[in-house]
Amino acid sequence: MGEKKNRWIWLAIGALLLLIYPFFLTLPFPRHLMIMIFLYASMGLAWNMIGGYAGQISLGHAVYFGAGAYTSTLMLMKLGVTPWIGMIVGGFISVGLAFIIGYPSFKLAGHYFAIATIAIGEIAQQWMLNWDWAGAAVGLTLPILPESFLNMEFHTSKVPYYYIAFGIFSLTILATYWVDRSKLGYYFKAIKGDLEGARSLGINVARYKFYALALSAFFTSICGSFYAQYVLFIDPDSVFPLMLSIIVCLVATLGGVGTVWGPVIGAFILIPISEFTRIQFGGGGKGTDLIIYGFLIMVISIYQPFGVIGLSKRFKKKESE
């Protein structure tokens, strides 16, 4: 039990460090960096529910990210509703999309499911590029409102964004913890492990796959709404790109799929690489981070297929009789 107590102490220290971080690092860049880490860690965690726990590799998660971004933005611009409500509504719209997408595509196994999700992501992007009411290819520039928590807009400091991102991140971690310990997590892992075996133990495979995707879509969508409020400009190329779906998948895969902390580790490794190369090379070096990602993924999949977090599990007891 000592190990468990230690874990809580480390968790408390980590949370405390992250809480006081903006007081010590006062420049915008370190704060921005941490916000991006929180954002991608949350998305990695969300992706992990369907891709990691349930083993259904989705490469179309930009759909839910974009749906979240567009829902909260459109509700703000057309109806004047606070982005907080837009964020929740966006989450539920994404759950609806998850049902529409999941119903036909869950019949596909393995790679075919991944391919189908790519196709759906591309369709969504094309759709948004041509939908005039929603800004089409020009995108949407969010109205500049007075700084307030209710408006979720802050122009003088990144600190409020930092704490909102930290809140979303904490919520996603908690949700993942809950999934990990509950019937859902066990059933997701069973579906990943052996479909027929899962069925024989009374698992309604189609239903639990949908639960996994719905949870995943909901949290990804919340990240999308936050992103829109943070950047204050969205267009189909920034919130619906295939690259976003791939990076989210990489974050989880590099860190370790099907674990609570894997995607967090992944985000802490990948996002600084991407942000630093962006600064170093500017627009001319676009893609440098992807070259590094590609290299890391190759190394990880050859030497440590369970991700970085697998290093600690390597010594787990195995029976040898």
Add this chain to the structure above:
Amino acid sequence: MALIEVKGLTKNFGGLMANDHIDLTVNEGEIVGLIGPNGAGKTTLFNCIAGFYPPSGGSVRFKEEEISGLPANDICLRGIARTFQIVRVFKDMTVLDNVMIGAFNRTNLTATATKKALEVLEFCGLASKKNFLAGGLTVANKKRLEFAKALATSPSLLMLDEAMAGLNQTETVEAIELVRKVQQSGITVILVEHVMEVVMPISNRVVVLNYGQKIAEDVPEKIIQHEEVIKAYLGDKYHASRRTH
């Protein structure tokens, strides 16, 4: 009382009649052995009853309700659990987690599932292995785990598909003991098996399939003297060896 009643069950794959109008009744508390040469249709019959194949015809009644054509997970919820000939353990999970997945069939609470899983592991003699990864177990223990997972779903009928194939003498004896214990706890068992030494001593009745048809059904003592069965399956050698005893 009949727990499960199979009537005229038929399954064909294209032109191949894997099961041809099979009738089978199993009473509560019985152990029924299902034997037959390779390709006789034993596993197909299993898959049809457990909902892995939709039957082409006939009916399956379980606890007085028609269940043929229902999906496998529904049938498990109604109380029929099965094991697979080639074990389907979740190899990247621990033994305890494997059994917990079975136990979640009757509860939504992790604590209840853990308690049930630990009981089942104790019952099956796997308690000392609970923290091992399932993929690292020996064949005998994997078979035992497959059994434990099915048992954890709290079935009233347990269907074992060659649960003892590939085990050595001692392991087989232990496995037979386990099946007896399961019967004593009030669970009905249908047993598909190749190993004669397994089926004969523990079955209350034995059903013999050949080329998709039922050719005999009787108590084990009669089955081993049944002319057609000997010809179809047991062979003259077994027949002869019984006489010399």
